Amino acid sequence: xxxxxxxxxxxxxxxxxxxxxxxxxxxxxxxxxxxxxxxxxxxxxxxxxxxxxxxxxxxxxxxxxxxxxxxxxxxxxxxxxxxxxxxxxxxxxxxxxxxxxxxxxxxxxxxxxxxxxxxxxxxxxxxxxxxxxxxxxxxxxxxxxxxxxxxxxxxxxxxxxxxxxxxxxxxxxxxxxxxxxxxxxxxxxxxxxxxxxxxxxxxxxxxxxxxxxxxxxxxxxxxxxxxxxxxxxxxxxxxxxxxxxxxxxxxxxxxxxxxxxxxxxxxxxxxxxxxxxxxxxxxxxxxxxxxxxxxxxxxxxxxxxxxxxxxxxxxxxxxxxxxxxxxxxxxxxxxxxxxxxxxxxxxxxxxxxxxxxxxxxxxxxxxxxxxxxxxxxxxxxxxxxxxxxxxxxxxxxxxxxxxxxxxxxxxxxxxxxxxxxxxxxxxxxxxxxxxxxxxxxxxxxxxxxxxxxxxxxxxxxxxxxxxxxxxxxxxxxxxxxxxxxxxxxxxxxxxxxxxxxxxxxxxxxxxxxxxxxxxxxxxxxxxxx
Amino acid sequence: xxxxxxxxxxxxxxxxxxxxxxxxxxxxxxxxxxxxxxxxxxxxxxxxxxxxxxxxxxxxxxxxxxxxxxxxxxxxxxxxxxxxxxxxxxxxxxxxxxxxxxxxxxxxxxxxxxxxxxxxxxxxxxxxxxxxxxxxxxxxxxxxxxxxxxxxxxxxxxxxxxxxxxxxxxxxxxxxxxxxxxxxxxxxxxxxxxxxxxxxxxxxxxxxxxxxxxxxxxxxxxxxxxxxxxxxxxxxxxxxxxxxxxxxxxxxxxxxxxxxxxxxxxxxxxxxxxxxxxxxxxxxxxxxxxxxxxxxxxxxxxxxxxxxxxxxxxxxxxxxxxxxxxxxxxxxxxxxxxxxxxx
Numbered sequence: 001x002x003x004x005x006x007x008x009x010x011x012x013x014x015x016x017x018x019x020x021x022x023x024x025x026x027x028x029x030x031x032x033x034x035x036x037x038x039x040x041x042x043x044x045x046x047x048x049x050x051x052x053x054x055x056x057x058x059x060x061x062x063x064x065x066x067x068x069x070x071x072x073x074x075x076x077x078x079x080x081x082x083x084x085x086x087x088x089x090x091x092x093x094x095x096x097x098x099x100x101x102x103x104x105x106x107x108x109x110x111x112x113x114x115x116x117x118x119x120x121x122x123x124x125x126x127x128x129x130x131x132x133x134x135x136x137x138x139x140x141x142x143x144x145x146x147x148x149x150x151x152x153x154x155x156x157x158x159x160x161x162x163x164x165x166x167x168x169x170x171x172x173x174x175x176x177x178x179x180x181x182x183x184x185x186x187x188x189x190x191x192x193x194x195x196x197x198x199x200x201x202x203x204x205x206x207x208x209x210x211x212x213x214x215x216x217x218x219x220x221x222x223x224x225x226x227x228x229x230x231x232x233x234x235x236x237x238x239x240x241x242x243x244x245x246x247x248x249x250x251x252x253x254x255x256x257x258x259x260x261x262x263x264x265x266x267x268x269x270x271x272x273x274x275x276x277x278x279x280x281x282x283x284x285x286x287x288x289x290x291x292x293x294x295x296x297x298x299x300x301x302x303x304x305x306x307x308x309x310x311x312x313x314x315x316x317x318x319x320x321x322x323x324x325x326x327x328x329x330x331x332x333x334x335x336x337x338x339x340x341x342x343x344x345x346x347x348x349x350x351x352x353x354x355x356x357x358x359x360x361x362x363x364x365x366x367x368x369x370x371x372x373x374x375x376x377x378x379x380x381x382x383x384x385x386x387x388x389x390x391x392x393x394x395x396x397x398x399x400x401x402x403x404x405x406x407x408x409x410x411x412x413x414x415x416x417x418x419x420x421x422x423x424x425x426x427x428x429x430x431x432x433x434x435x436x437x438x439x440x441x442x443x444x445x446x447x448x449x450x451x452x453x454x455x456x457x458x459x460x461x462x463x464x465x466x467x468x469x470x471x472x473x474x475x476x477x478x479x480x481x482x483x484x485x486x487x488x489x490x491x492x493x494x495x496x497x498x499x500x501x502x503x504x505x506x507x508x509x510x511x512x513x514x515x516x517x518x519x520x521x522x523x524x525x526x527x528x529x
Numbered sequence: 530x531x532x533x534x535x536x537x538x539x540x541x542x543x544x545x546x547x548x549x550x551x552x553x554x555x556x557x558x559x560x561x562x563x564x565x566x567x568x569x570x571x572x573x574x575x576x577x578x579x580x581x582x583x584x585x586x587x588x589x590x591x592x593x594x595x596x597x598x599x600x601x602x603x604x605x606x607x608x609x610x611x612x613x614x615x616x617x618x619x620x621x622x623x624x625x626x627x628x629x630x631x632x633x634x635x636x637x638x639x640x641x642x643x644x645x646x647x648x649x650x651x652x653x654x655x656x657x658x659x660x661x662x663x664x665x666x667x668x669x670x671x672x673x674x675x676x677x678x679x680x681x682x683x684x685x686x687x688x689x690x691x692x693x694x695x696x697x698x699x700x701x702x703x704x705x706x707x708x709x710x711x712x713x714x715x716x717x718x719x720x721x722x723x724x725x726x727x728x729x730x731x732x733x734x735x736x737x738x739x740x741x742x743x744x745x746x747x748x749x750x751x752x753x754x755x756x757x758x759x760x761x762x763x764x765x766x767x768x769x770x771x772x773x774x775x776x777x778x779x780x781x782x783x784x785x786x787x788x789x790x791x792x793x794x795x796x797x798x799x800x801x802x803x804x805x806x807x808x809x810x811x812x813x814x815x816x817x818x819x820x821x822x823x824x825x826x827x828x829x830x831x832x833x834x835x836x837x838x839x840x841x842x843x844x845x846x847x848x849x850x851x852x853x854x855x856x857x858x859x860x861x862x863x864x865x866x867x868x869x870x871x872x
Binding site for chain 1: 568569570571574575577578579580581582583584585618619620621622623628687690691694695698702703704707708709711712819820821822824828829832835836837
């Protein structure tokens with residue numbers, strides 16, 4: 001005891017003077033710095049947050065996957081072949097025989113059926129993706145079934161585009177869970193939800209070793225992964241919220257990837273020859289929403305004028321740096337049916353003429369609700385300045401993220417500045433959000449952005465339904481392109497930017513794959529040289 | 530046999546003190562509960578997310594008890610708290626009590642180290658400034674104190690990281706430990722310095738110390754600024770007293786006058802100063818925790834608040850409030866012990 005006390009005191013006095021004691025990262029271990037306090041669960045049936053989706057994407061497999069390099073393409077996952085019958089409602093998936101869970105048990109159609117049934121039965125937030133296919137608690141057992149050990153059958157409630165069904169099955173909620181493990185940890189009929197929130201039972205390239213909320217998660221490589229063992233053995237992701245801290249840790253070599261660098265931090269290391277950047281355009285779109293309950297914002301000329309009062313390029317360059325690109329349609333770049341038309345440019349004179357034609361040459365006053373965080377407040381200030389050019393007085397109402405969202409969902413805003421990510425990598429996800437509103441009443445069950453802005457266009461509702469049901473992929477893409485071009489002209493939404501996910505890393509590390517969404521980000525290729 | 534008047538007085542004082550503490554705690558409970566319920570934010574959103582169906586939304590609202598009148602919600606909450614149950618955190622899914630037991634020791638470790646630095650440097654600096662009033666040493670110490678008071682802790686933390694961690698490499702980086710040492714020592718107290726010493730794991734202890742130096746130094750600087758200014762002020766008051774003139778007239782050395790007589794008499798109010806400084810570090814180190822990725826109670830409460838995790842906010846606030854009240858109580862008791870006139 002005396003010896004320990006002496007050692008303790010000696011270290012207490014000597015450690016700060018002797019410099020830091022550093023445990024260097026082994027070459028087979030990757031360390032990332034990232035804000036991960038959004039994770040509330042790592043159960044695929046419950047994951048709905050950006051960081052959680054990334055973990056699930058690396059730990060679990062799905063029947064089919066969207067190609068991380070081309071989100072319009074479906075590729076094999078646990079299923080090696082898939083087809084739809086002539087009715088357009090019955091989908092059959094043949095599972096690969098060499099896939100095994102981290103426990104060593106083979107992946108069967110029974111596991112796949114259980115996983116989809118479980119997600120619908122638990123009815124957590126992401127279950128809406130599977131409900132899209134007409135699966136409900138009452139019918140899911142009959143409509144999702146294992147025909148045999150290696151064949152899964154899914155029957156949808158109505159005819160819908162097969163690409164929509166496949167893309168829905170690429171979402172994290174459709175991840176395949178090992179039935180035996182989940183049920184072994186079931187408590188009070190939760191189908192293992194409580195246990196899977198912090199553990200894994202997947203067949204993906206990694207298994208979850210540890211998750212400490214708002215601290216870190218650790219993944220260990222699944223060396224027997226059917227797709228080949230990952231290039232690294234362990235991935236540590238440490239919760240570091242502050243971008244400047246991430247940059248310093250990257251420069252000191254304490255992390256291999258800095259995941260949340262903002263414009264200032266990126267500018268600061270842009271010329272550093274020892275640092276490289278991985279970039280990928282992701283599905284998050286930034287938009288302005290104009291509440292149609294406001295009598296000014298309801299006028300078509302005002303909607304058009306506002307779209308000409310946004311300095312898209314100026315904001316992208318001066319405020320957002322390389323973190324977002326200009327994008328003016330609701331489908332994210334890279335998605336089926338996406339368009340890259342940029343019909344609106346900052347043009348105050350044209351906006352003034354439009355306002356004059358609406359009898360509002362003197363302008364008017366409205367408010368904008370925005371999160372009180374960077375870069376949202378800076379963007380709102382830039383919009384305020386642009387709107388003033390045409391006489392529109394824009395009062396910024398900053399608030400906490402959830403506070404702004406509460407007001408938005410209650411339709412109490414004038415203008416809302418925010419962003420939206422797709423629920424699954426199919427064009428219907430955002431088409432439903434921004435163009436479909438079949439019940440504009442306060443008691444509506446679906447509170448999509450279109451509803452939140454009290455905007456309903458019967459013609460557009462019909463277009464969304466037609467595109468959803470179109471079974472030919474080429475024609476379906478054309479329908480979404482036409483839908484977006486009409487939407488750009490009339491809808492009370494001004495789409496402005498799309499997220500560019502940027503990961504900074506040393507030149508000696510590479511292989512991180514940034515996909516079209518967080519669930520498509522892949523760690524398995526990361527290697528140190 | 531009737532109790533003596535002094536025992537009766539003592540019992541009455543203890544009763545008054547207990548009533549005062551209980552009333553304060555109840556007020557704290559009520560205030561935090563009401564604030565949490567009247568903020569214009571929907572707590573159901575934190576659970577179901579932005580896009581849940583109307584059915585899911587309604588189910589969770591009922592599960593959270595938000596369909597009940599406010600007084601029913603409060604009564605249920607009080608009953609749970611009295612049973613030591615703060616509910617379950619939405620974000621971490623753990624019982625809030627467990628979360629607090631995990632996050633609070635990190636803050637205690639940081640605040641204690643910072644206070645030790647503040648006391649060890651702040652009191653001598655304050656004494657020196659008072660003894661050299663109006664001379665360059667006094668100006669220099671006051672300037673250091675002024676800077677400590679004026680500079681945002683967030684900025685100072687980043688600058689300290691930039692200089693001592695990124696540029697010079699003298700200190701370890703953010704976090705409590707190098708990541709590969711995490712979970713290598715079984716938690717006993719939650720204080721890594723203590724737990725690693727108990728386990729005899731000196732490599733972990735060394736890593737923990739190296740990580741603690743910078744954030745404790747930054748927070749300690751703020752503590753130092755406050756304590757040195759207060760010490761200077763209290764010392765100046767004492768140095769103007771007649772007993773100091775008498776001591777000097779009797780030929781006592783200046784060192785003895787300063788450190789024994791004048792400082793001895795400022796120690797009583799200084800106890801309150803140090804206790805308040807310590808309490809403010811316990812509740813107010815959130816920015817330092819953010820910059821240094823320090824998983825403490827401040828970050829936990831702030832993160833919970835931003836995500837409308839109300840059980841966590843209420844539980845965390847209540848525990849910090851209890852700590853604050855306890856420290857005040859402790860300083861009062863010390864005050865009475867040190868100064869017989871207050872008994």
